[in-house]
Amino acid sequence: MVRKTSDAAVHSGSWQWSRTAGTRRNLLDAAAAVFSEQGFTDAGISDIVARSGSSVGSLYHHFGGKTELFLALWDDYRNEHERLVAAAVAKARRSGESDPLALFNVGSRSYFDYTWEHRALERVFIEGDTPPGFEVLRRERGREWVRQNSVLLGTSEDTLGRLTVAVITDIITVAGQEVALSSTKREADDVVNAAAILVARLAG
Known part of the structure; x- marks a missing residue:
């Protein structure tokens, strides 16, 4: 029954x-x-x-415990970053955008916007006062981000293509850190614009 x-x-x-x-x-x-x-x-x-x-x-x-809470907070932060970037890219595609670099820039802008909004938390993750093992997890997540960007940009799978995407990803990572450390929104916007120029030079 x-x-x-x-x-x-x-x-x-x-x-x-x-x-x-x-x-x-x-x-x-x-x-x-x-x-x-x-x-x-x-x-x-x-x-x-x-x-x-x-x-x-x-x-x-x-x-x-405190360490696990810190790692869960970072995971939650990164997941929300990824969710917002994916949503922004999907919206651009629905609007008819198909250029890989343009889509990448849309996603990057979303990434930077969220970083600026939560810049105090971003600084927690980049200033070194973190629990043991955090850097290993961050590097692993970084490698996954490189793979995602490779798909989005449609780069070749040869050595040059892989290195190009890795460098582009590093530009966005460092630029995001600079955004979080910026004193004003204008300063943060200058960082974002400079990052877009560098990415265009590499991806072009």
Whole structure:
């Protein structure tokens, strides 16, 4: 006999999932604020918990500890970057754009916009006060980004093509860091425009 799930049970399950997701989001947002203010080393679990309105138990349940929370925050940040870039490129394609370099520039602009908006958090990831193993994960993610850019730009798979995409990706990475360190939006825009010129020279 198949037991039907009651509406109340479904509602209860949805509410529980929503509450769990909300707690996790609150902890990530609190961690972003505390890490931005204090750095990774000086940030305390108690500070993050207090900022989030959650409990120490919730933090350890969802993330396991401060290091895992930092890595989860970085992963969340990178995933949102990728989501926004993909959405911007897809929108440009729907509008009829098909030139690989133009599409790459659209994606890059989206990347830079999000970096500027969250520049305090970007600085946390680039200024060196990070947990052990973080640089390895960042390099792995960087290699995946190179592969994605190679597909988007449609470059050749020979040595020159691979190196060209790697250099272009490095330009965007460094430019993103410079955007985060910029004092004004105008200064950040100058960085973005300079990066676009360099990419065009290499991809041309």
